Amino acid sequence: xxxxxxKWTEHWMSQVGGATQMxxxxxYWLAHARFEFKQFVQxxxxxxxxxxxxxxxxxxxxxxxxxxQGGNTIGNIFGDPIYVGTLVTFSLIRELGPxxxxxxxxxxxxxxxxxxxxTMAVTEQLDALHTLGTNPTRYLVIPRMAAFLLTVPILTVFxxxxxxxxxxxxxxxxxxxxxxVYMTDVTAFMGVSDFMHGFLKSFIFGFLVATVCCYKGxxxxxxxxxxxxxxxxxxxxxxxxxxxxxxxLTAILTAFKI
Amino acid sequence: xxxxxxxxxxxxxxEVLRDVNLTIPDGKVTTILGGSGTGKSTLIKCMMRxxxxxxxxxxxxxxxxxxxxxxxxxxxxxxxxGYLFQEGALFDSMTVGENVAFGLEYLTAIPKExxxxxxxxxxxxxxxxxxxxxxxxxxxxxxxxxxxxxxxxLAVSPKxxxxxxxxxxxxxxxxxxxxxxxxxxxxxxxxxxxxxxHDMRSAFKISDYIAFxxxxxxxxxxxxxxxxxxxxxxxxxxxxGSSHGPIQMKLRD
Ligand SMILES: Nc1ncnc2c1ncn2[C@@H]1O[C@H](COP(=O)(O)OP(=O)(O)O)[C@@H](O)[C@H]1O
Ligand SMILES: [Mg+2]
Numbered sequence: 315x316x317x318x319x320x321k322w323t324e325h326w327m328s329q330v331g332g333a334t335q336m337x338x339x340x341x342y343w344l345a346h347a348r349f350e351f352k353q354f355v356q357x358x359x360x361x362x363x364x365x366x367x368x369x370x371x372x373x374x375x376x377x378x379x380x381x382x383q384g385g386n387t388i389g390n391i392f393g394d395p396i397y398v399g400t401l402v403t404f405s406l407i408r409e410l411g412p413x414x415x416x417x418x419x420x421x422x423x424x425x426x427x428x429x430x431x432x433t434m435a436v437t438e439q440l441d442a443l444h445t446l447g448t449n450p451t452r453y454l455v456i457p458r459m460a461a462f463l464l465t466v467p468i469l470t471v472f473x474x475x476x477x478x479x480x481x482x483x484x485x486x487x488x489x490x491x492x493x494x495v496y497m498t499d500v501t502a503f504m505g506v507s508d509f510m511h512g513f514l515k516s517f518i519f520g521f522l523v524a525t526v527c528c529y530k531g532x533x534x535x536x537x538x539x540x541x542x543x544x545x546x547x548x549x550x551x552x553x554x555x556x557x558x559x560x561x562x563l564t565a566i567l568t569a570f571k572i
Numbered sequence: 573x574x575x576x577x578x579x580x581x582x583x584x585x586x587e588v589l590r591d592v593n594l595t596i597p598d599g600k601v602t603t604i605l606g607g608s609g610t611g612k613s614t615l616i617k618c619m620m621r622x623x624x625x626x627x628x629x630x631x632x633x634x635x636x637x638x639x640x641x642x643x644x645x646x647x648x649x650x651x652x653x654g655y656l657f658q659e660g661a662l663f664d665s666m667t668v669g670e671n672v673a674f675g676l677e678y679l680t681a682i683p684k685e686x687x688x689x690x691x692x693x694x695x696x697x698x699x700x701x702x703x704x705x706x707x708x709x710x711x712x713x714x715x716x717x718x719x720x721x722x723x724x725x726l727a728v729s730p731k732x733x734x735x736x737x738x739x740x741x742x743x744x745x746x747x748x749x750x751x752x753x754x755x756x757x758x759x760x761x762x763x764x765x766x767x768x769x770h771d772m773r774s775a776f777k778i779s780d781y782i783a784f785x786x787x788x789x790x791x792x793x794x795x796x797x798x799x800x801x802x803x804x805x806x807x808x809x810x811x812x813g814s815s816h817g818p819i820q821m822k823l824r825d
Contacts, residue, residue, distance in 0.1 A: 340645075346644060430665070438661040441622045445655040446728065447647070447678025 319414035333529040336451070340459060343452040353457035361423040361465045366472070367417045372407070373473035376414060377480030380405055385489040395489045397500030403474075407504070407512045411474040413560050416519035419466055420552035424527040427458055428548040431531025432541040438531060450532055459524040466520030467513055475511070507572050514572070515563055519556055526552050573598055574619065574732070575765075579628035581614055588614050590788030592628070596781075601758055601765040603775045605810060606785035612768045613658060615785065616734040620653045621646055623755065624786070651693050652680060654730030658737050660717035662709040669705030675728040679783075694723040699749055709712065715742045722750070726757075732764040739771045747771060751778050772811060776800070784810065786819075806815075 342567035380402045385395035440450045485491040574596040581589040588611040616622040673687040692702045698719040739747035751774045757763040784792045809817030
């Protein structure tokens with residue numbers, strides 16, 4: 315039992331160490347080589363296209379269920395489903411938008427990135443990059459990291475919109491809240507800091523997903539089996555870390571009144 | 573000139589290279605022979621710093637490259653070399669043409685307009701039609717992948733080419749064409765070649781020097797004639813391709 319915990323800790327430490335080294339290498343090559351703009355654009359489009367539909371679906375239904383549960387509960391307590399729009403919007407913008415979007419992107423685009431880089435690792439394509447005048451950090455990791463940092467916040471904004479829209483559908487058609495009331499509630503208590511709260515989270519989650527998925531990719535060993543292992547490993551690590559980090563981010567950001 | 577001194581490489585507990593000493597003269601073809609899993613690929617990967625040696629030195633024109641840690645200086649060292657990977661290592665998200673032209677952007681000042689011409693020329697050198705440039709690597713046979721990979725190396729004209737089993741998986745005629753190509757690179761451009769091979773016919777044809785790697789050491793280093801005449805029973809067994817002799821192959825390692 316003791317050795318098991320020891321082994322596990324050792325494994326985690328080495329993973330964190332490796333990922334840190336990768337990030338250092340990212341900073342080094344950002345400063346010392348031309349940015350692969352074409353790769354960045356290509357990756358951003360791929361990640362955006364791959365993840366758009368599924369994030370839209372997820373957040374639409376999340377907004378709908380928030381309105382349904384919230385509306386019914388409020389209705390039971392106060393007799394009327396009031397402030398449904400406010401409840402849906404706050405929950406989405408500050409918490410569920412960034413978290414769900416990041417989780418879905420990790421499962422979709424993140425897994426694809428790990429599988430792709432992992433396949434390159436086990437077929438010596440990463441070494442081939444070294445032999446042809448570039449390197450995996452510069453050619454693969456930096457453009458993907460930049461692409462995640464760009465697309466995760468953008469997709470989060472879209473999913474917030476879809477979620478609020480989902481809430482609207484339920485509020486108006488199931489709870490009989492007038493559309494104008496719902497929309498007034500949506501904007502009524504929203505401040506800049508709420509947007510910042512969500513935006514900062516999504517940006518940090520984007521960095522997390524990019525780092526975990528790229529690192530799991532480049533550290534893949536052991537053929538096709540290894541690629542499968544690191545891909546599932548990447549997704550699980552992302553999901554757990556997003557949820558854990560979300561708590562601490564909420565604590566820190568609210569302490570700073572954001 | 574490349575001098576390898578007391579090179580040692582271990583993977584965890586496992587000692588793959590114990591004490592390798594080998595001098596590779598410029599402008600010549602040096603062939604490395606040895607059974608599967610004896611560490612031939614590991615040896616040439618250490619030469620290009622794709623793997624880090626555990627201890628020992630590799631002197632390239634007198635400079636020890638095993639001590640270089642600065643990424644930019646490492647990239648400069650790697651420019652001396654071209655590396656033909658055992659399985660080709662073609663980028664499967666790109667076409668054959670993009671693969672062949674890949675290094676040009678990073679290693680040469682050749683303008684982009686000239687890439688198609690170079691791609692065509694290098695594909696022709698390895699016996700492939702220009703139409704192949706538009707295919708994806710997944711559409712190629714094993715032998716074709718290897719040749720495309722060689723074209724990709726030739727495109728950037730390195731001073732020293734490390735070939736990891738260039739003729740494995742090719743038919744005898746194509747093997748001989750590749751052997752001729754290695755010799756042509758030597759005679760026309762003065763390229764230094766290090767060739768890993770199991771193909772004894774090709775080894776005797778192309779080599780100026782042959783080194784036999786056995787249990788982490790160079791057991792014999794000499795000219796092809798010395799290899800033909802040697803009475804070292806290990807080398808004899810390998811050169812003659814016999815299952816009887818002092819080398820007991822483990823069926824699984
Ligand atoms: N990255 C690695 N990690 C662990 N073991 C390795 C690694 N690369 C090679 N080896 C081991 O080193 C030995 C030599 O491999 P290699 O150099 O590919 O042999 P060869 O090219 O002569 O067939 C093999 O037993 C292989 O399992
Ligand atoms: Mg090998």
